[in-house]
Amino acid sequence: MIVNYGYTDGSGDYYIVIDTDKCDGCGKCVDACPQNVLELAEDDYGDIVVRVRDEVKSKVGYVCLGFNPGCSKNEVNCRSVCEHDVISHTW
Amino acid sequence: MIVAGVDIGSLSGETVLMRDGEILSYSIVRTGADSAKTAEKATDEALDNASISFGDIEYTVATGYGRVIVPFADKNITEISCHARGANYLFPTVRTILDMGGQDCKAIKCNDVGKVTNFAMNDKCAAGTGRFCDVMAEVLDEPLEDIGRISLEAERDAMVSSACAVFAKSEVVSLLRKGTPKSEILSGVHEAIATRVFALLQRVGIEADFVITGGIAKNIGVVRKVAEKVGMNPLISDEPQIVGAIGAALFAEELCKKAKHKDRSKSQ
Amino acid sequence: MIVAGIDVGSLSTKVVLLEDDRILAANILTTGEEGVVMARKATDEALRKANISFDQLEYIVTTGYGRKSISFAKESKSEMMCHAKGAYWLFPSARTVIDIGAESSKIIRLNKNGVVEDFVGNDKCAAGTGIFLDTMAKALEVSIEEVGELSLKHKEKAMISSMCAVFAESEVVSHVHRGTPRNDILAGIHDSIAERIFGMSNRVGIMDDVVMTGGVAKNIGMIKALEEKLGTILHVPEHPRVVGALGAALVARDSK
Ligand code: SF4
Ligand code: SF4
Numbered sequence: 140m141i142v143n144y145g146y147t148d149g150s151g152d153y154y155i156v157i158d159t160d161k162c163d164g165c166g167k168c169v170d171a172c173p174q175n176v177l178e179l180a181e182d183d184y185g186d187i188v189v190r191v192r193d194e195v196k197s198k199v200g201y202v203c204l205g206f207n208p209g210c211s212k213n214e215v216n217c218r219s220v221c222e223h224d225v226i227s228h229t230w
Numbered sequence: 231m232i233v234a235g236v237d238i239g240s241l242s243g244e245t246v247l248m249r250d251g252e253i254l255s256y257s258i259v260r261t262g263a264d265s266a267k268t269a270e271k272a273t274d275e276a277l278d279n280a281s282i283s284f285g286d287i288e289y290t291v292a293t294g295y296g297r298v299i300v301p302f303a304d305k306n307i308t309e310i311s312c313h314a315r316g317a318n319y320l321f322p323t324v325r326t327i328l329d330m331g332g333q334d335c336k337a338i339k340c341n342d343v344g345k346v347t348n349f350a351m352n353d354k355c356a357a358g359t360g361r362f363c364d365v366m367a368e369v370l371d372e373p374l375e376d377i378g379r380i381s382l383e384a385e386r387d388a389m390v391s392s393a394c395a396v397f398a399k400s401e402v403v404s405l406l407r408k409g410t411p412k413s414e415i416l417s418g419v420h421e422a423i424a425t426r427v428f429a430l431l432q433r434v435g436i437e438a439d440f441v442i443t444g445g446i447a448k449n450i451g452v453v454r455k456v457a458e459k460v461g462m463n464p465l466i467s468d469e470p471q472i473v474g475a476i477g478a479a480l481f482a483e484e485l486c487k488k489a490k491h492k493d494r495s496k497s498q
Numbered sequence: 499m500i501v502a503g504i505d506v507g508s509l510s511t512k513v514v515l516l517e518d519d520r521i522l523a524a525n526i527l528t529t530g531e532e533g534v535v536m537a538r539k540a541t542d543e544a545l546r547k548a549n550i551s552f553d554q555l556e557y558i559v560t561t562g563y564g565r566k567s568i569s570f571a572k573e574s575k576s577e578m579m580c581h582a583k584g585a586y587w588l589f590p591s592a593r594t595v596i597d598i599g600a601e602s603s604k605i606i607r608l609n610k611n612g613v614v615e616d617f618v619g620n621d622k623c624a625a626g627t628g629i630f631l632d633t634m635a636k637a638l639e640v641s642i643e644e645v646g647e648l649s650l651k652h653k654e655k656a657m658i659s660s661m662c663a664v665f666a667e668s669e670v671v672s673h674v675h676r677g678t679p680r681n682d683i684l685a686g687i688h689d690s691i692a693e694r695i696f697g698m699s700n701r702v703g704i705m706d707d708v709v710m711t712g713g714v715a716k717n718i719g720m721i722k723a724l725e726e727k728l729g730t731i732l733h734v735p736e737h738p739r740v741v742g743a744l745g746a747a748l749v750a751r752d753s754k
Binding site: 140141142143146147148149152154183184197198 | 307308311347350358393397429
């Protein structure tokens with residue numbers, strides 16, 4: 140399942156896109172995130188996968204540094220530690 | 231085997247009772263301040279309609295915004311998954327679901343068994359939800375139920391270019407001042423909301439068949455504009471409100487079977 | 499040499515007249531439908547205040563949302579650049595400028611020479627802008643001049659969870675129905691804007707000293723809420739609304 144966490148508002152699209160079929164639930168991205176955006180949880184079909192925390196969903200655009208320019212400056216971020224290319228951002 | 235699906239939304243609560251994949255009865259009640267009470271009330275009504283008692287229910291799945299507070303639920307499942315499952319039950323050919331509510335908008339893609347393959351939801355910005363229509367109906371001083379019909383009288387769309395509901399409201403006010411007919415303004419308003427909704431649909435990808443559910447499905451103006459953009463006529467269910475509860479009941483049935491299976495293998 | 503800077507905003511037009519390093523006059527006029535006419539009127543008023551004539555202006559630079567429509571100006575420059583220039587001139591120690599205007603908000607980061615290093619802005623979503631505050635003030639039937647002061651008198655901040663102006667307005671209305679004290683609601687509203695600005699600041703980073711400009715800088719409640727959220731003090735110029743126009747005038751002065 141591909142899940143788009145986030146929203147579109149007047150200023151643009153802010154989605155963290157997670158492809159749960161590829162996620163093996165290792166949790167490396169959760170540890171890598173400096174903003175505590177992600178967590179592991181069981182989805183509706185019984186798999187343990189990464190997701191965006193509820194409190195963050197409606198403000199991902201502010202909380203998540205995004206890859207440009209915020210987190211891209213760090214060598215380590217959720218995307219760089221993931222071995223299966225699960226996470227992407229729209230902004 | 232009798233199971234229940236309970237959907238607690240922000241405006242209404244629904245319960246669907248199901249026996250072996252057939253709907254026995256359902257009920258719709260308005261949401262009160264207390265979600266637990268709403269769930270009980272909806273379920274009691276559904277039980278009355280089916281003339282069975284609470285003890286006959288073997289498994290209950292709760293869904294919707296208030297799902298975590300339903301005291302008698304065996305499990306809770308997100309409204310996205312339940313919506314897809316319910317839509318698949320009603321229309322097995324459906325692959326794309328657009329649910330337009332008063333406060334949010336969801337685009338869901340599912341496969342042939344109603345499993346979600348891709349979804350996106352917007353509940354943060356009023357511009358892509360029913361609230362946009364509320365705001366504009368108020369500015370134009372027309373009842374919300376009528377704006378769809380009125381917009382169809384327009385010969386052209388007035389231009390509403392702002393993506394933000396607040397800025398769009400100022401645009402509408404100045405269009406009114408300029409003497410633009412209300413029908414044209416409304417048509418422009420519907421075009422604006424359809425653009426947002428279509429972008430959400432494109433995010434998940436559009437595949438036939440396509441269904442629209444939720445309160446805004448009653449606004450013919452918006453539905454037409456969305457249909458034009460998608461290039462497909464949407465199916466519209468008669469009872470769009472209980473789609474989520476149906477899905478929850480189907481999950482309940484599946485989970486109940488699994489639980490029984492486990493018990494059996496344990497006792498053997 | 500006498501020059502003028504004109505900031506043509508969405509709701510008001512600001513003019514600053516400058517002679518070398520001295521501000522001769524500043525003027526603010528609420529923008530009507532037509533940009534040029536208003537800009538000329540605002541300029542004429544400023545000229546009258548300074549007791550000089552239009553012909554004495556050697557160079558005119560415009561900025562702001564409607565900057566391109568002013569035919570009598572020589573040049574137009576981006577708001578970002580003019581705000582940076584104006585703020586840096588007033589506070590040479592400024593490294594960050596937070597500007598919250600009627601329909602936009604932005605954060606500009608400068609290096610020690612006043613050159614723009616990074617920038618983030620929003621003029622498409624009403625959240626975090628002056629109009630958000632206006633909408634809420636109207637819903638509470640409080641004048642916009644008072645909201646800041648009143649918000650400081652809160653006992654317990656009310657929670658406004660939506661950042662969208664439309665959804666936040668409904669939250670405000672339901673707080674009123676529930677009997678939440680007005681000042682508590684106001685404090686919550688200011689926090690909501692501060693939260694949004696803080697979110698924007700995540701993307702460029704905040705460095706001391708921080709200068710706040712734009713109409714919302716006159717709101718003491720907003721200053722306090724932002725200071726708390728950002729964990730730093732904000733420097734506010736005496737006339738925060740004309741900083742963009744001042745920057746434009748500085749560009750005009752330096753262009754010769
Ligand atoms: S981009 Fe950075 S802040 Fe955003 S989720 Fe990934 S690690 Fe966290
Ligand atoms: S763009 Fe407008 S309607 Fe959308 S979130 Fe921002 S304030 Fe609300």
